[in-house]
Amino acid sequence: MAKIMHKGMLKTWKENRGFGFIKPDNGGKDIFIHISSLKGVSRRPITGDVIYYQTAKDRTGKYKAVNAKIEGVELLENKPSLRMSRKVIMAIALGLLIAAIAVLFYIR
The missing domain is CATH 2.40.50.140 (Nucleic acid-binding proteins)
Structure with a gap:
């Protein structure tokens, strides 16, 4: 109830x-x-x-x-947390880093 x-x-x-x-x-x-x-x-x-x-x-x-x-x-729980935003930023940064390394190896 x-x-x-x-x-x-x-x-x-x-x-x-x-x-x-x-x-x-x-x-x-x-x-x-x-x-x-x-x-x-x-x-x-x-x-x-x-x-x-x-x-x-x-x-x-x-x-x-x-x-x-x-x-x-x-309520704060209705907003995306800062921790989630950092995870997204880290994932994007890692993806860009991997792409840059792949481009460097392709150029050589």
């Missing part, structure tokens, strides 16, 4: 500690959010961001945000 996505506004954010609290749109108690629940976002959250999240209980039984996303912020 799929978990329900909730929506709320980031009420506070402590950048130096990597956590804050979400004010849920449907009311109720503020929800704790840790930076680790925002995997793959292209920027850090700021106060006032609209956050979509699921909830889970922590070790003490309090609710926290999990699988969170920031409205309007791209």
